[in-house]
Amino acid sequence: MTSLWVESSDVLPLVDVEVAFPVGSLLDPVGREGLAQMAGHLARRGPTGISQARFEDQLAALGARVSVEVTMRSTRIRATVLRRNLEPLLPLLERLIWRPALRAGDFATLKRQAEGTLRSRLDDDQTLGALRFRKALFGDHPYSRTLGGTAASLKRIDLERARRFYRRHVAGGPFIVGLAGDVTHEDAESLVQRYFPSPGASRPVTSDVKPTRTRRGRHVIIVDKPERTQTQLFIGTLGARTRDPKLFPLIVSNTAFGGTFSGPLMQQVRGVRGWSYGAYSRLLHSAQRDAWYMWTAPSSEYSAACAALQIELMERWVDRGIKKTELTFAQRYLINGHCFDRDTPSKRLESNLDVELLGIPRRYVDKYDALVSGVTQADAVDATRARIRPRDLTIVVVATAAEVASSFEALPGVSSLEIVPFDRR
Amino acid sequence: MVAPELWVERLNRGVAKRNARWTFVREQAFGDALTLRRFRLGNGLTVLTLIDRAAPTVSYHTWFRVGSRHETAGKTGLAHLFEHLMFNETRKHKHGDFDRLMERAGAEANAATWTDWTYYYENAPRDALPLLIELEADRMANLVLRAPQVSSEKEVVANERKLRVEDDVEGKALEMLYANAFKRHPYRWPTIGWMKDIRGFTVRDCQQFYRTHYSAANATVVIAGDFDERKALRLVQKQYGTLPKTNPPVSVALPKEPAQRAERVLRLEAPTPTEKLLLGYQAPEFSHPDTPALVLASEVLFGGRSSRLHRLFCLEREVALSVRGSISPFVDPGLFEIWIFVSHGRRRQDALALLDSELERLGSDGPTSVELEKAAAQLELSFLHSMETAGGKAEQIGFYETVAHDGAAVFDRLAGYRAVTATDVQRVVRKYLRPSRRTRVEILPSA
Secondary structure, eight states: OEEEEEEESSSSSSSEEEESOOOGGGGSSTTTHHHHHHHHHHHOOOTTTSOOHHHHHHHHHHHHEEEEEEHHHOOOEEEEEEEGGHHHHHHHHHHHHSBOOOOOOHHHHHHHHHHHHHHGGGOOOOHHHHHHHHHHHHTTSSOOOOOTTTHHHHOOOOOHHHHIIIIIIHHHHHHHHEEESSSOOHHHHHHHHHHHHOOOSSOOOOOOOOOOOOOSSSEEOOOOOTTBBBBBEEEEEOOEETTTTHHHHHHHHHHHHHSSSHHHHHHIIIIOOOOSSOOOEOOOESSSSSSSEEEEBBBGGGGGHHHHHHHOOOOOOOOHHHOOOHHHHHHHHHHHGGGGSSSSSHHHHHHHHHHHHOOOOOHHHHTTTHHHOOOOHHHHHHHHHHHOOTTTTEOOOOOOOHHHHHHHHSSSSSEEEEETTTOOO | OOHHHHHHHHTTTTTGGGGEEEEEHHHEEETEEEEEEEEEEESSSSSEEEETSSSSSEEEEEEOOOOOOGOOTTOHHHHHHHHHHHOHHHHSTTTTTTHHHHHHTEEEEEEEEOSOOOOOEEEEEEEGHHHHHHHHHHHHHOOHHHHHHHHHHHHHHHHHHHHITTTTTHHHHHHHHHHHOOOSGGGSSSSOOHHHHHHHOHHHHHHHHOOOOOSSSGGEEEEEOOOOHHHHHHHHHHHTTTHHHHOOOOOOOOOOOOOOOOOOEEEEEOOOOOOOEEEEEEOTTSSTTTTHHOOOOHHHHEEEEEEEIIIIIISSSSOEEEEEEEOOOOOSSSEEEEEEEEEEOHHHHHHHHHHHHHHHHHHHHHHHHHHHHHHHHHHHHHHHHHTSHHHHHHHHHHHHHHHHTTHHHHHHHHHHHOOOOOHHHHHHHHHHHHHHGGEEEEEEEEE
């Protein structure tokens, strides 16, 4: 029997269906980044035996939407449908997932669209900064890759490779099914058995990757874009692994520093100086150490001053740690607000599927409150000092280089400065 | 079950002040399972309640009938700046308390301002409701406005403007569109305000704005989620009942837009990789009887992968990477907006010609019955999604109450979509989506 998760709620006549596969962009071959996403999106164009247009008409008439999301470690095919049409949707979904057409014509269109999407990204300064930050932070590690690939890598992906990838890793492999909303466990089980196949024979390919490594020193990368009055600023370093014993202390500590509106990062940058509409710090975690970073969007004229302030605040946070009152505040914030991570059936389903797919320990979901409340001030201070290294920082700023380069070069401890055109592909 | 009239009477026992006495106005079905109740305090505050025990959360919305339409030339952006200032100190709470208390309770607090309204909301664990009521009532009457906070918040808003407009090609184009599509109506200026105006605000401007627009009689509170209705109303009575009864601001008749008789064309050069087209057709107000048919037309043309224009523009002809359309949900007549993100190497003129011919086709032949069925099903799906959380329900209620004067009208709107015929769609497309009624912004990559 397929692994099945059900979150029932009859509040709305709506059902979400998710079929999730433990394969993602980490399986993209070097030089062919974007393959997993391309394969997933190609399958989304429709099953065999029916035109794409007719397939889309059928979905729309059912009051259904289907999307494919590829992440580093998963491919998730999600459908949402009016309850009365759940049963007619499932055979359509089965055909889409396990009997996709993977047509040559669709592939050609999709490839042009993927290239177009990469081009349109040049309009989005925040995304430009975020992608460049990961590239600079992780270097040649697979975590630096983008899901959609690059113009060069897309060129190297051909139809046969996309078909092979999908058939081998997705349609032929193990999967998990989740249903959330107006459906009982009993009905869900019976429907899944009726319409979905048994898991394929292919064994899952491991997505294990080597550990990420800290780049020593402070490195500034300016993504040079003309006519910028304002900048996108990312400052960060390596953070934590999902299974890091210091993860929860670090989550609490980071929340106290830059995870709320009341924290010192937001207060000093926005509250006191009005320098940026937003100011926050984020701690990401994956199988290997992922990123910890701060984000702000200050005007060009004080962007470097804002960066200096952020670094100073960060150094103080790592050096002095957080106060007892800050610890308690962060714990209350996390625990009290946790109800919003599970206030809909689809959110509850997602967290269960994350456990299954991403290797997140079950207790992170089931014992969340205890894990947060169990963090002591000493734990938080110790975890912050052990994982966050202010000496080793990647600083990415999207700006008009001529206006900011000299002031960023003068930031304390900067060991290199590189200027990259915003439209370098 | 005790009727609301009876327990409201009990809440009023011993309450001498007229401003603090409740009136139960009515209850209405909210879908199949829920009930929306309407109450009014003596000082004019309207409170709408919706009990929904799907999750242990509560959503608290305060909608004020004030937006950028209530500003004057030279003072644009004041409604939005003021929204920021509402998170500052009050006579009871020092600067920073509001966010700190909310966050400690696990509440997400934020706000939004647009042309016709400003709203403040908190999504919180259910136990936090007394705190939400206390803090919201407090800032409705006791806000303290000082120069340092006004100055710092002006800088934040200036940065927000750079983020959303000056350095954002879509934001800049939208600003150009509205500035040129409207000649008299205040919809012509941006809600965030012109930079010069933002820089020029004084503490006195803000105080005056607060006195004029922030009062119980100019607000609607919506409480949705898992809470005890009687206890909540008792707390509201206690916290808001001391607020004075004032007349809502006198509504000034806004100038009517002159009929547009010819297309207006503008150009924007920006560091963007591809050409784009932004079109705005003069469209009716949200409550106009033609609006549901225009929404259906929009769904037929732009609603997802099976829509006419997605199929034609993005898959068959590949003249655009994406297309989208929407209607501005305003109290007064607004715009039907269309975005065309032209494919690299393709010409915007070809995309425009294709659009015109498709609009003409829809106007002359109308949609098929299958298209209408698809559109209605997709709108129903979107509607249900918007209702998933207590916050989603509160937002819909607050919006419909403020713009359509009936918080429960959201369900009527859904029924209205089902009643739209092919002939209705044909008629509104011919009436509204004509080139002579539109303003066109052509976005071109700068050299």
